[in-house]
Amino acid sequence: MMRKTLRYALLSLGAVATTFPFVWMICTAFKTYTEAASPTLRLFPDVWQWRNFLETFDAAPFGVYFSNTFLVAGVVTGSAIVTSMMAGYAFARLRFPGRAVVFGMVLATMMIPFEVTLIPNYVLVTRFGWRDTYAALIVPWCANAFSIFLMRQAFLGLPADFFDAAKIDGCGHLRFLLWIAGPLVKPMIVTVGLFAFLGSYNSLVWPLVVTGKDTMRVVQVGLTVFSGAEGVQYNLLMCASTIVILPTVGLYFAAQRHFLEGSLGAGIKG
Amino acid sequence: MIRVPTLGILFCLMVTALGCGGPAGFRPIEPDKVLFWDRQTVENADLLHGIVDQFNAGREGLPVEAQYSGGYSEIYRKVTTSIQARALPAMAVAYQSMTVEYIQAGAVVPLDSFISDPEVGLSSEELDDFFPVVLETNRFSEFGGQMCSFPFCKSVLMLYFNKRVLSEAGIDTAPATWHQFLEQCRQVKSDTGKYAYAIDVDASTFDGMIYSRGGDVIAGTETLFDSPASLDALKLLETLAKEKLGYQIPPGSYDDRDALAQDRIAFLFRSSSHQASVGRLMQGDMARWGIKAIPQADPSDPHTVLYGPNICIFRTTPEQERISWQFVKAFTSPETTVRWSLGTGYLPIRKSAENHPEMKAFWKTWEYNRAAFDCLGFARSEPNVAGWQEVRDLIENAQTAVLTGKRTAEQAAAELKGQADAVLAEAGG
Numbered sequence: 001m002m003r004k005t006l007r008y009a010l011l012s013l014g015a016v017a018t019t020f021p022f023v024w025m026i027c028t029a030f031k032t033y034t035e036a037a038s039p040t041l042r043l044f045p046d047v048w049q050w051r052n053f054l055e056t057f058d059a060a061p062f063g064v065y066f067s068n069t070f071l072v073a074g075v076v077t078g079s080a081i082v083t084s085m086m087a088g089y090a091f092a093r094l095r096f097p098g099r100a101v102v103f104g105m106v107l108a109t110m111m112i113p114f115e116v117t118l119i120p121n122y123v124l125v126t127r128f129g130w131r132d133t134y135a136a137l138i139v140p141w142c143a144n145a146f147s148i149f150l151m152r153q154a155f156l157g158l159p160a161d162f163f164d165a166a167k168i169d170g171c172g173h174l175r176f177l178l179w180i181a182g183p184l185v186k187p188m189i190v191t192v193g194l195f196a197f198l199g200s201y202n203s204l205v206w207p208l209v210v211t212g213k214d215t216m217r218v219v220q221v222g223l224t225v226f227s228g229a230e231g232v233q234y235n236l237l238m239c240a241s242t243i244v245i246l247p248t249v250g251l252y253f254a255a256q257r258h259f260l261e262g263s264l265g266a267g268i269k270g
Numbered sequence: 271m272i273r274v275p276t277l278g279i280l281f282c283l284m285v286t287a288l289g290c291g292g293p294a295g296f297r298p299i300e301p302d303k304v305l306f307w308d309r310q311t312v313e314n315a316d317l318l319h320g321i322v323d324q325f326n327a328g329r330e331g332l333p334v335e336a337q338y339s340g341g342y343s344e345i346y347r348k349v350t351t352s353i354q355a356r357a358l359p360a361m362a363v364a365y366q367s368m369t370v371e372y373i374q375a376g377a378v379v380p381l382d383s384f385i386s387d388p389e390v391g392l393s394s395e396e397l398d399d400f401f402p403v404v405l406e407t408n409r410f411s412e413f414g415g416q417m418c419s420f421p422f423c424k425s426v427l428m429l430y431f432n433k434r435v436l437s438e439a440g441i442d443t444a445p446a447t448w449h450q451f452l453e454q455c456r457q458v459k460s461d462t463g464k465y466a467y468a469i470d471v472d473a474s475t476f477d478g479m480i481y482s483r484g485g486d487v488i489a490g491t492e493t494l495f496d497s498p499a500s501l502d503a504l505k506l507l508e509t510l511a512k513e514k515l516g517y518q519i520p521p522g523s524y525d526d527r528d529a530l531a532q533d534r535i536a537f538l539f540r541s542s543s544h545q546a547s548v549g550r551l552m553q554g555d556m557a558r559w560g561i562k563a564i565p566q567a568d569p570s571d572p573h574t575v576l577y578g579p580n581i582c583i584f585r586t587t588p589e590q591e592r593i594s595w596q597f598v599k600a601f602t603s604p605e606t607t608v609r610w611s612l613g614t615g616y617l618p619i620r621k622s623a624e625n626h627p628e629m630k631a632f633w634k635t636w637e638y639n640r641a642a643f644d645c646l647g648f649a650r651s652e653p654n655v656a657g658w659q660e661v662r663d664l665i666e667n668a669q670t671a672v673l674t675g676k677r678t679a680e681q682a683a684a685e686l687k688g689q690a691d692a693v694l695a696e697a698g699g
Contacts, residue, residue, distance in 0.1 A: 033550055033551075034531070034550070034551055034553055037524070037527070037528045037531075037551060038528060038532070059311070059312050060311075118347075118351060119351050119354045119355075122351045122352070122354070122355055123354055123355040126299070126352075126355040126357045127355070131299060131357075205344070205347070208339070208340050208344055208348070209347065209348050209351055212299075212300075212305065212307075212337040212339065212359075213337070214338075221340070224311075224340055224341065224344075225311040225312060225338065226311070227341065228311055228312075228314075229309065229341075229342070229423075229543065230541075230543050230544050230546070230547050230615075231524045231527070231544070231547050232524070
């Protein structure tokens, strides 16, 4: 009984520590500029400032930013799933010359920091004339080594007998991938999708660099308008942040079960 | 052993990589617009767009478009990335340390030929109307003294003080000298038990402390951080820390402003552009605080630091470069500089603003509104030599080392001088 109480107490403490920043963010979203700037740990505002939400939407065209973000993140997610499934399957199941070398090269790209690829990617995008287009926001992120690696590991985990049996029944690689292997690795597909979506949804530097027009910008760029040279409008920034995280929180809860299965299966942390 | 297909793949990759070599010269990112990358947001951005619209309405040809491009560091990143891509905006805001790098990359258009152009240039009367320091900061000695940018958002280092806290300590006038400043800090501590000064570790503030002691930070290619003025400034920080008269706020935070507004400290040093934010934190209680020139060694020969970014014009096309200059000229006209100043809190950069009715009316609304403008005449710019951005980091490290007791003022000064000189030698070499 004692151990159980202690365990719950520790878990509760962890839960409070994890959720406190979110609660603080939501409460700060309703504070005045002065209250939000105060260093005291007072959580709740004196008067709940609902008009902060109006001010936030007045400060930048968040409606446009949201629609751009969903479009970009949606296409990036779909593309990342398709490319990682196909590449992962190829690396796991197909035998072709140079497979190990190519896979090694794909994995090696994970070691290259974003900062290093920023300039070459930007040069390419500019030469293609893609600046201020959805192509610039989407194409460079349609495939990534981490997702390919995850899918390869998932496909390697399937018994070879499945493929042999399917082959005897006349099933080719594509049909096997789509109708047999795909459903079996669904948790991993969800995980890859979530990572791709969150990566795209949260990206700031790339969209900031390749876009200039408000009509092409995404929500993370929108958040920066509240940080000026003379200080940060914490109340409005937290207000915008509260709105911005809602879709990702919703998505997480919707896909929570698959995400946990996929994460635990692949040994992913954090 | 490497097999033939693998070699083929490697060959393809090499060919692709070689194909990435770029042609020489720059081109505009937007051929049909004169793009201006800026960092103004919300109300300031609205005002800037209004000024841009007014400029576009009064002429024919390519329109100017101001685009919010993130903070200064993001704009720097965008510009350096664009330099690699050989495709640039027509203009961007830039601090001198950024401009140096753009000049080294061959991306900046020197403005001297535009300034002296009989058709679109500035007359000697017009040039005389600018405060000398705002132009001087845009001349780069390492590049033949050329004017490589033009003033945009200017402000000066000021002393902000809380009258209520000073009054609790029996002080009725904010300090005019560094000696008085230290004495008042001690008095605030002893009479109220409060810290007197929330220290924002900042290279520009430190430079201001040196300038106001009659010193300088650089002579030729060598820094002067071992000079008496520099040593005095570090000793002041040492004393403030040892006697617990001041405390260091987290880097990048604005906790000093909050502390001032909550009557927890008496002093802070910030750029004059923070005046509006401090006023908001004071919730309109303007009798509770004030702003004045930073303390001096000799108040009859005052100095302070000039802050703020400038506008760089990039190599794009002759037409875009010319329109950019025309915009810069219009933006810094007597009427527009006043409009910009009243709308944003930055300082008007023309001397004639002193007689502008709207400026006069603004200055009358609060006794300290004019204080920053009065400092422009004796403000000094910080060095704009290659490597100075790195030196700024070293200055801040030295300040922190003294405040945390890791180094004495003498040790920090000697170390800073050695490190900074090495950085400048490397950057200049």
